[in-house]
Amino acid sequence: MYIAKIVGMVVSTSKDENLVGKKILIVQPVNTKYEPSGNTEVAVDCVGAGAGEYVLVTTGSSARNVFENSKSPIDRAIVAIIDNIEVCP
Template identity: 40%
Template sequence: MFLGRVIGSVWATQKEDGMENLKLLVIQPTDFKDRDAGQTVIAADRIGAGVGEKVIVSRGSPARILFSGKNVPVDAMVVGIVDSYEVTEVGE
């Protein structure tokens, strides 16, 4: 899993079976200081995240498990909208 910020949406009128009702978001991975931390990712979203929100994204097989055995071609899934977090740096 990784932390990210929603920076946009993707609209696709034609999708593979099982993806018909999935919203697709563009996610910028971030670190815990809100700095960009990697390549953008397109992630499926069933929980209603919006542009500007911090989210938790699951990738790979764990993302597909959320579809109850259906074979859906999803590599990344928004699994949480972050309200807040607290991180203590080592040495503080």
């Protein structure tokens, strides 16, 4: 899992049937200081996240299992909206 910021969305009228009805967002991975870290990626939202919010993203089979369909073409899923990050010294 990693922290990311929602920086955009993807609109697609033609897609795999397992993605129908799912919101697809563009996320920018960030570090614990909210600084960009790495390349932007596409993730499927399951928590109602929106533009500018910081979220927790899971990857791989864990992302597919969020939607209870192991055959979904999902490799990244947004599983939480982050309210605050506290890093202990």
